[in-house]
Amino acid sequence: MTSPALVSSSRLADLPPAVAASVWRGDDLAVPTGAVVSSGWAALDAELPGGGWPCGSLTEVLSPQPSLLEWRLLGQALRQVTADGGNVVLVGPPKPPFLPGLQALGLQARQLIWVQTETPAQRLWVTEQLVQADTAGAVLAWLPQARAEPLRRLQSRLQGGRTLCIALRPEGARSESSPAGLRLLAQTGPDWTLRVQVLKRRGPLHDQTLVLPSVPSSLEAVLSRRTRLPSRCLALPDGARHAVVRPVSAEPLRH
Amino acid sequence: MLWCALCLPNPCGTESLASAQHGLALWALQFTPRVTRLDEAVLMEVQASLRLFGGAVELAARVRADSPALGVVSVAWAPTALGALALARAERGEVGHACDCGGGGEVDTTPLAERLDALPFTVLTVTAPLADTLAQLGCRTLGDLRALPRGGLTRRFGPALVEALDQAYGLRSPAFSWVTLPQTFCARLDLMARVENAMALVFAAKRLLLQLQGWLVARNAGVTAFTLRWQHDGLRPQPGEEGDALVIRTAQPMRDMAHLSRLLAEQLARVQLAAPVETLILEVDSVCDYRPPTASLLPDAAEDRDALNRVLERLAARLGAQRVVRPVLREDARPEWAQQWVPVSAPMRARPVSATVRSEGLPQPTFLLPEPLRLAVRGNRPLYQGELQLLLGPHRVEGGWWHRVEVAGGAAESRQVARDYWVALSAHAGALWVFQTRVAGEDAAWFLHGVFA
Structure with a gap:
């Protein structure tokens, strides 16, 4: 008697190669049909189907609060997108983006567009319009309040397209169902790290937390060895209070 | 033939x-x-x-x-x-x-x-x-x-x-007098019925837009601005209410009818008609030479850019031009004035300001608060979602004594700043950009100004 797994794999071999490639079995990582953009960390890429952020599929990034780690997590991928000539469109960011800091990430002024929106319905409408244009670029949409249906519409509009669309949502949305193909929870960790959990992907369940080193790129040049590990050097005893504020880094600033 | x-x-x-x-x-x-x-x-x-x-x-x-x-x-x-x-x-x-x-x-x-x-x-x-x-x-x-x-x-x-x-x-060929192309375009349409809803004008205007498209193709041009006028019916001869007009501008020379009628629809959605409309008139204000898209098998970067421009134009038509913006760097050390947001439709400067060198090597946040946020202080340490750890600094930013703005009452107010910027760590809010400065009547105060997100 043959095991079910063997039966299914032999049947898979009978299929034409193009069909077999699009069959995804739940116990291994899917191969996305569209392009992917590397996230910049080998450890994270290894956990994402296809080895990067998928284009032509909705990706949700949940974080405890807005404007906490967006550029640190996505910067490498966006640099890649703009290097290939794509534009980065921001829909309703929580605070105005600051260009000098984004330039340190490798983004150029002429490739950055900020769409200011007021209501959740406007954000969704704008995102949908951008996604529908299907340009080879990135759309970053802050969607703190969005129900599943509009997101599903977004996902179906994206399907088979070239746009890298990332929805940035609060951690509270974790318990809601989501039509996104990929869902991550990202938090900040001590000593310039990001802690990333893959909540949903086309692949086996991922139950570990990835710890990714990530120094904001404009700080890369100015951090010293000590300030790269602030938790070790700067742990202040709770009672200690300084009368005068002084630089906690004992080293002089390197320029 | x-x-x-x-x-x-x-x-x-x-x-x-x-x-x-x-x-x-x-x-x-x-x-x-x-x-x-x-x-x-x-x-x-x-x-x-x-x-x-x-x-x-x-x-x-x-x-x-x-x-x-x-x-x-x-x-x-x-x-x-x-x-x-x-x-x-x-x-x-x-x-x-x-x-x-x-x-x-x-x-x-x-x-x-x-x-x-x-x-x-x-x-x-x-x-x-x-x-x-x-x-x-x-x-x-x-x-x-x-x-x-x-x-x-x-x-x-x-x-x-x-x-x-x-x-x-076909045994003999006749002589025809050919129609010549007019230099300007102005088409008029008397509506079959009185139209009371501005959105319904979009459908009526389709006929005019089709004519416009033919004229543009024949002239090998694309439209950059056109006016749609409407005249109210003659039954209500109230002075000053004979009709109204809407001017539509496009960033690029355009002849795609679907796009033009979508732009028109976005603009007409905001129009309240004063009286039922009887006549529509479409006039072209300005045209430019039009370069038709290259028919290429491979995806083309230029085609992508055009597609994006079209969708941004549509967004700007609904949200307002001031809300679809791109950044421009300015030569200024003060972060508030180091960048400026200009509408996407505005022409891009050919040579970008070389302000990148100035900020090199200094910490620059990725988000900037529109207004610095005054922080509470406990024991000489600023508080923002808990106590902040000051990590790097100070970086002195001082300047703007030349910058005076008029405020209410005719007085001029200086926009001079003298700030010590620090990179601070918060347990919950990540890496922050805070500064300490003197405020009138007090010793010093802490402000949150940016986030290294």
Whole structure:
């Protein structure tokens, strides 16, 4: 008697190669049909189907609060997108983006567009319009309040397209169902790290937390060895209070 | 030779036949420069343009799709002008004879003589006044007429009849006066019914936009600004309320009808009509040379950019131009003035400011608060979602003594800043950009100004 797994794999071999490639079995990582953009960390890429952020599929990034780690997590991928000539469109960011800091990430002024929106319905409408244009670029949409249906519409509009669309949502949305193909929870960790959990992907369940080193790129040049590990050097005893504020880094600033 | 006859109904609804013909001729000029008006129809000769429009079948499909919006009731294709007109009239069924030969807007390859012979003779303009006499002679169709001796026909009815027959059958070629392309575009449309809803004007304006498209293609131009005027009905002669207008501008020369009508719809959605509308007028304000998109197999970066520009234009039409913006760097050390957001539609400066060098090596956040946020202090340490750890600093930013702005009351206020910026760590809010500065009447205060997100 043959095991079910063997039966299914032999049947898979009978299929034409193009069909077999699009069959995804739940116990291994899917191969996305569209392009992917590397996230910049080998450890994270290894956990994402296809080895990067998928284009032509909705990706949700949940974080405890807005404007906490967006550029640190996505910067490498966006640099890649703009290097290939794509534009980065921001829909309703929580605070105005600051260009000098984004330039340190490798983004150029002429490739950055900020769409200011007021209501959740406007954000969704704008995102949908951008996604529908299907340009080879990135759309970053802050969607703190969005129900599943509009997101599903977004996902179906994206399907088979070239746009890298990332929805940035609060951690509270974790318990809601989501039509996104990929869902991550990202938090900040001590000593310039990001802690990333893959909540949903086309692949086996991922139950570990990835710890990714990530120094904001404009700080890369100015951090010293000590300030790269602030938790070790700067742990202040709770009672200690300084009368005068002084630089906690004992080293002089390197320029 | 391939002729296409586009028949308009006569009388032509509310507008006069001449203006309907003029509009139709404008639209037809996009296919060929050889467009002429004949009786109640517009005729165009398209043999030389077939390849450009993808062949006769493609072109016929396109004409069939667009022409009903311009009021055309029947379309026919034939190798001669009068033949095409005769077929179009026969198809319209006004001559009281159902016809299954050559109309229907399709290009038919049956020999022309066969198709024409079966038609009633009234389809030719010259025979219409002679209908009674010819019927008494026992003629019903063009074929019967053609079978009569030419000499006798000429002697009895004059040379015009035989000449028209020869022209229809392609034995003699007539001379036409071609329609010339006007230098400016101004089209007018009297609406069938009073329109009270601004959104309904979008549908009415489609006909005008189709004419505009034809005119633009014929001129090899794209529109950058046009005006849609509407006039209220004459029953309400209130002063100052004769009508209103809407000016639409596009970032790039544009001739895509779908995009223009979407822009129009976004703008009209915000319009409140003062009274029912009777007449629409479309005028072109400015045009530019148009470079049609390259037909390439591979995805093209330029095509992508155009697609993005179109969608941004649509967003700006709904949200307002000030809300779809791109950054421009300024030469200023103070972060608030180091960048400026300008509408995407504004022309880009050819040479970007070389302000990148200035900020190199200094911490620069990725988000900047619109206004610095005053932080509470506990034991000389600033608080923001808990106590902040100061990590790097201070970086002194000082300047702006030259920058004075008018405030309410006519007084000038200085925008000078003298700040010590620090990179601070918060357990919950990540890496922050805070500064300490003197405030009037107090010693010093802490402010949050940016986030290293």
